[in-house]
Amino acid sequence: MRKKLTIALVAHDHRKADMVDWVIFNSDFLSHHHLVCTGTTGGLVRDALNEEGVFPEITCMNSGPMGGDAEIAAMVVRKEIDLAVFLIDDLNAQPHEADIMMLLRQCRIHNVPIACNRYSADLMITSSLWDDLSYVPMPPRYEKFERN
Numbered sequence: 001m002r003k004k005l006t007i008a009l010v011a012h013d014h015r016k017a018d019m020v021d022w023v024i025f026n027s028d029f030l031s032h033h034h035l036v037c038t039g040t041t042g043g044l045v046r047d048a049l050n051e052e053g054v055f056p057e058i059t060c061m062n063s064g065p066m067g068g069d070a071e072i073a074a075m076v077v078r079k080e081i082d083l084a085v086f087l088i089d090d091l092n093a094q095p096h097e098a099d100i101m102m103l104l105r106q107c108r109i110h111n112v113p114i115a116c117n118r119y120s121a122d123l124m125i126t127s128s129l130w131d132d133l134s135y136v137p138m139p140p141r142y143e144k145f146e147r148n
């Protein structure tokens with residue numbers, strides 16, 4: 001991949017083991033990109049990648065419940081995030097549900113690819129579209145559909 005991407009990585013506590021596995025599996029790829037993480041996820045990602053001998057640029061925001069999702073959502077709004085991997089715990093309630101919904105919503109509004117499981121994340125980072133200069137992502141159109 002030619003472009004250096006800024007990739008958001010966020011995982012809830014019960015999904016952090018999956019995130020650590022995923023970053024190790026993709027350590028070669030991730031070594032070329034800037035990773036932006038919520039606080040606890042970022043520490044685990046850094047430790048896992050460093051153990052693999054990979055030292056990418058990593059920015060840690062606040063922990064999720066303390067506003068980390070909100071900080072990453074603000075980066076999405078400012079077009080500073082190219083893609084996000086957000087491993088959500090769908091089996092346990094989170095105290096900061098509103099912030100989680102905000103991050104997901106801002107990614108949808110601003111047309112930022114967001115993977116919520118490992119399979120989607122693997123497909124996303126291996127897409128040839130990243131290097132296709134003729135490809136223009138189509139933003140969502142909020143117009144009412146009228147049937148003729």
Ligand SMILES: O=C(CO)COP(=O)(O)O
Pocket residue numbers: 010011012013037038039040041042062063064065068069100
């Ligand atoms: O809660 C989170 C995302 O909603 C993740 O935050 P941490 O990475 O700080 O645990």
